[in-house]
Amino acid sequence: MRIFSHRSRVAAIGLTAIVLGALACSQDDISGPASQIGPPLLDIELQPATPANPSANVALNAARDTMVIRFANLPPLPSGTVYQVVLVDSASNSAVVGSGQLVVTTLQNRPLTRDSVLTDTTADTTAATVIDAWGGNRQVELTITDADIGGSIAAYSHVVVVATTTPGNTTIGADEPFGFLSRRISSGNLTFGTWSLNSAVRQPWVITGSSTNAAFWGDEFIANFERILRPPHGFQYVAWMIDSRTDIQQRIGGLTTPPPDRRSLVNADVEDGTFLTDVAIVEGYIRAAVESPDNYQRLVITLEPKGSGPAPRASTAEVFAANIPTSISSRHAAPGRLAGQVTGSGRLDSNTVFLTGRGQTSPVLVNITDASGKFLIRTVPVGDYTVNLIPFGGTTIVDTEDITITAVERPDGSFAGDSVFVTLNLP
Amino acid sequence: MRQYLIPAVVAVALSATAGAAQVPNQFTVGAHAGYTQYGDASALENEPFIGVDAVYRLANLGLGGLDVGLGFTFAAARPKTRGDQFPVVAFDFGDTTFLSTVSQRVTMLQYGLQGVLGHSFGRVRLYGMGGGGAYTTFLDSRQNVRSEAYTKPMGLIGGGLEYAVGRNFGFRVEARDMLLMDYERDRLDPTVGYTHDSIVRDVLPPPDPAKSTIHNIQASIVFTYVPNRSGVAEPEVAVP
Numbered sequence: 136m137r138i139f140s141h142r143s144r145v146a147a148i149g150l151t152a153i154v155l156g157a158l159a160c161s162q163d164d165i166s167g168p169a170s171q172i173g174p175p176l177l178d179i180e181l182q183p184a185t186p187a188n189p190s191a192n193v194a195l196n197a198a199r200d201t202m203v204i205r206f207a208n209l210p211p212l213p214s215g216t217v218y219q220v221v222l223v224d225s226a227s228n229s230a231v232v233g234s235g236q237l238v239v240t241t242l243q244n245r246p247l248t249r250d251s252v253l254t255d256t257t258a259d260t261t262a263a264t265v266i267d268a269w270g271g272n273r274q275v276e277l278t279i280t281d282a283d284i285g286g287s288i289a290a291y292s293h294v295v296v297v298a299t300t301t302p303g304n305t306t307i308g309a310d311e312p313f314g315f316l317s318r319r320i321s322s323g324n325l326t327f328g329t330w331s332l333n334s335a336v337r338q339p340w341v342i343t344g345s346s347t348n349a350a351f352w353g354d355e356f357i358a359n360f361e362r363i364l365r366p367p368h369g370f371q372y373v374a375w376m377i378d379s380r381t382d383i384q385q386r387i388g389g390l391t392t393p394p395p396d397r398r399s400l401v402n403a404d405v406e407d408g409t410f411l412t413d414v415a416i417v418e419g420y421i422r423a424a425v426e427s428p429d430n431y432q433r434l435v436i437t438l439e440p441k442g443s444g445p446a447p448r449a450s451t452a453e454v455f456a457a458n459i460p461t462s463i464s465s466r467h468a469a470p471g472r473l474a475g476q477v478t479g480s481g482r483l484d485s486n487t488v489f490l491t492g493r494g495q496t497s498p499v500l501v502n503i504t505d506a507s508g509k510f511l512i513r514t515v516p517v518g519d520y521t522v523n524l525i526p527f528g529g530t531t532i533v534d535t536e537d538i539t540i541t542a543v544e545r546p547d548g549s550f551a552g553d554s555v556f557v558t559l560n561l562p
Numbered sequence: 563m564r565q566y567l568i569p570a571v572v573a574v575a576l577s578a579t580a581g582a583a584q585v586p587n588q589f590t591v592g593a594h595a596g597y598t599q600y601g602d603a604s605a606l607e608n609e610p611f612i613g614v615d616a617v618y619r620l621a622n623l624g625l626g627g628l629d630v631g632l633g634f635t636f637a638a639a640r641p642k643t644r645g646d647q648f649p650v651v652a653f654d655f656g657d658t659t660f661l662s663t664v665s666q667r668v669t670m671l672q673y674g675l676q677g678v679l680g681h682s683f684g685r686v687r688l689y690g691m692g693g694g695g696a697y698t699t700f701l702d703s704r705q706n707v708r709s710e711a712y713t714k715p716m717g718l719i720g721g722g723l724e725y726a727v728g729r730n731f732g733f734r735v736e737a738r739d740m741l742l743m744d745y746e747r748d749r750l751d752p753t754v755g756y757t758h759d760s761i762v763r764d765v766l767p768p769p770d771p772a773k774s775t776i777h778n779i780q781a782s783i784v785f786t787y788v789p790n791r792s793g794v795a796e797p798e799v800a801v802p
Contacts, residue, residue: 169662170645172765176652176659348761350659357762394764420763462657 174353177462179434181346181358184453187271188340188438191296191316191325199289202320204233206275206296209268210370210450213442215300218266220277221314222284222291223307225332230305231286233294235279237263242272245530246489246501255530265302271451294320295330298369298440310336312405315367329368329404338414340367346436346455349421351428351463356387358436360419363454365411366438371401373439374421375449376431376459381518382492382499384449385431388423389439390416397422401441429466430518431459468542470514471552473500476507477524479561483508485527488559493519493537517542517552524559534559588788590631591616592734596782598639603773605647605747606668611780613637617678631678635693635718637780642667647769648751652759661759663766666752669700672716672740680724685732690721697742705752712749717741724786734784742776 187208194203209218220233243255268275281287295314307313310333317330317337328339344363349356356374366372374387390400392410403416410417421436428434438452439445458464477486488510489501499520504510517540524534536559540552594613600606617633645663653660674695680687697716703709720738727733759765 168642168645168667169651169664172650172661172663176661176761178657178659350761352762359761359763395768397764422762422764460657 176350176352176357177460178348178350179457179460181349181434181436181455181457183342183345184435184456186342186438186453187451188327189316189452190327193294193318193320193322193325195288195320195322199320200281200287202233202279202288202294204277204279204294204296204325206266206277208271208451209266209273209275210438210440210452211269211446211448212267212298212440213446214444216298216369216440216442217300217302218269219264219297219299219302220266220279221295221297221305222279222288222320223293223295223313223332224291225293228307228309228332229291230307231284231291232264232303232305233277233279233284234262234264235277235283237261237266237268238276238278239268240274240276242274243496244498245525246487246498248485248487248503249501252498270448288320291320293330294318294325296325300442307332309333312336312368315340315369327367329365338364338367340364340438342454344415349434349457351425351460354424354426356421356423356425356428356434358421359393360390360416360421360436360455363416363419364414365416366404368404369441370404370438370452371441372403372419372436372454373446373450374423374434374436376425376428377433377435377449378431378516378518380432380499380516381430381520382495382497383430383518385426386445386449387425387434388421390419390421393418393420404441428459429463432464433458468517468550468552470516471540472554473512473515473520473522473538473540473557474554475510475522475557475559477504477510477559477561478508481561482527483561486510486561487525487527488512489523489525490515490520491523493521495521498523515540515552515555522557522559524561526561533562586619586629588790589616589618589633590786590788592784592786594637594736594782594784596736596780598641598740599779599781600641601742601773601776601778602770603747604742604745604776604778605644605750605769606641606670607644607665609639609641611637611639611782613672613782615676615784617676627681629678629680629682629687631680633676633678634674635676635695636671636673638672639670640667641670643750643752646766647747649753649758650762650765651753651757652761653757659759659761661762661765664752666702666705666750668702668750670697671700672697674716674718676718685726687724687726688721689724689734691736691738692717692719694718697740699749701750702752712746714742714744714746716743720780722784730788732786734786735782736784737779737781740778740780742778743774745774745776747772 189208191206221230222233223230238260240258244252247253296316297314312329312331314330316325318325331337347359349358372390376385391397435453436455437450439450484506486504489498500512502510502512519539522536523532536557538555542550543553592615597610599608615635617631619631643665645665651662674693676691676693678691680689694717696713698713700711722734722736724734
């Protein structure tokens with residue numbers, strides 16, 4: 136049975152086509168659908184820092200047979216890396232390791248009371264061919280004599296300091312970078328920067344270029360750099376987060392070339408390749424995971440000696456620095472508090488109790504005990520600490536206790552550190 | 563949702579009316595409802611399409627039972643561009659920046675001439691087709707703040723199976739490779755240079771390598787209809 140005529144069917148097809156055509160030509164409700172990618176970027180503005188670069192000074196006696204080199208701000212060394220002094224004659228390309236008597240003076244702050252600090256000084260003297268001491272609290276002095284090197288200091292033209300994983304190596308390529316502190320052999324300060332037999336390759340290091348932008352992105356840190364000088368020989372650029380309240384630091388990672396290659400620039404002091412000119416890194420990029428950035432106060436890009444692993448602490452040779460942005464630091468929990476009791480047979484009052492960051496030595500918070508041996512530190516930022524006890528009149532720590540101030544949620548939804556009680560014992 | 567609704571409605575509306583076997587010296591009209599899998603380099607998301615074709619079957623040429631036809635083809639689709647193939651856009655609000663991919667919905671029309679070569683086996687007919695023409699892409703006028711369209715050459719090659727349901731209607735299952743030639747992917751980029759993100763420069767993987775010729779697979783169900791079928795002899799198909 137024929138229900139619809141041929142004309143009706145054609146009309147139905149045409150009508151349907153018109154309706155569908157009109158629908159197809161209509162636009163989306165929201166023109167230009169945009170899809171957000173990940174969490175928002177929280178910007179951080181890295182600015183050129185005021186670096187405490189490694190430095191050294193040479194004192195050469197009149198007879199030119201004894202040389203004293205005093206170092207300061209030697210950056211922390213990765214495992215397997217040491218500093219070494221090399222005496223070089225640039226004319227003959229001969230070199231010798233500058234061995235001698237090494238005196239390392241360590242300055243250590245020790246709180247006497249809540250308001251006063253004593254600096255303890257210890258000096259270690261050794262015969263050394265390498266230097267493995269570092270840190271802003273250490274003064275390093277190396278005395279080199281003709282007898283130490285089995286020859287004449289005056290026979291060499293330059294004194295060069297290298298950061299090396301192969302100590303004893305004195306083979307220097309004609310045009311290769313070699314060493315990060317250098318000077319012609321005479322009294323005066325050494326120059327910080329790459330040295331080479333070829334004077335055209337020598338390059339004093341200063342802060343140049345800029346960080347074009349940087350941000351925290353979820354649990355990552357991202358930064359872009361332009362036209363920064365190649366690092367001095369033996370060094371690399373590395374980002375760190377630092378918290379002076381708890382003396383904790385977190386190593387973020389080193390520089391790479393921009394995406395998509397992201398080739399590591401750990402060897403930017405010596406290698407050739409894209410994004411590298413003779414003197415500069417044209418573009419650099421850091422993208423690395425960070426953990427709890429709200430626990431830190433500053434983010435710094437440092438010059439760090441290269442090695443088989445990361446350096447244990449951030450170098451003071453800061454290149455760029457910025458405070459952690461408020462959008463992140465405001466997440467940090469309010470401080471907790473530490474209460475405690477000193478017990479034992481000795482005098483309970485006026486004992487010094489101080490906190491250091493876990494595994495660190497610098498005091499961050501100090502108080503003294505009352506007549507009953509109790510003490511209270513009211514504002515302790517969230518973090519891991521060691522509580523140290525020095526008895527009244529004493530000079531050494533007699534008891535320690537590791538504590539953790541943990542963030543706990545308050546009824547209003549905010550977070551604050553909890554209260555911790557410890558007991559310390561006098562011997 | 564509308565993109566899926568359109569071909570479904572078309573299928574329902576046409577299924578009651580269309581379809582036919584090939585008849586010499588007469589047009590066969592086909593209504594397509596299908597899906598396009600765009601080539602990776604096209605930066606387009608896979609989307610449904612609708613279309614029509616009309617093929618005029620030539621007289622039997624004595625090629626061993628092969629039938630030959632010539633006609634035109636037309637199809638329309640509203641694919642959305644893939645935001646991950648274009649620069650990421652940064653919306654900066656003070657110390658906070660939001661990253662987004664941006665897409666746009668374009669209208670793509672394809673049209674041209676095609677030739678068909680087939681062979682019938684009772685109600686079933688196996689056929690191949692090929693042709694060429696052009697495709698016109700209309701960009702989103704609001705997003706680009708202007709009306710912009712451009713036309714480029716196109717090629718078609720494919721084939722399918724046809725089943726004759728009645729005297730003047732039937733359906734086909736067809737697959738074809740739509741070649742978009744002289745393809746300019748960058749013209750589909752809806753973003754503006756100064757908004758491009760320069761912080762997280764590897765937020766997305768690199769886009770697929772660009773190509774000038776894009777292969778796109780179109781699969782469709784085609785409802786065919788032979789107008790004015792009455793009175794025409796049909797020796798190939800036995801009609802109940």
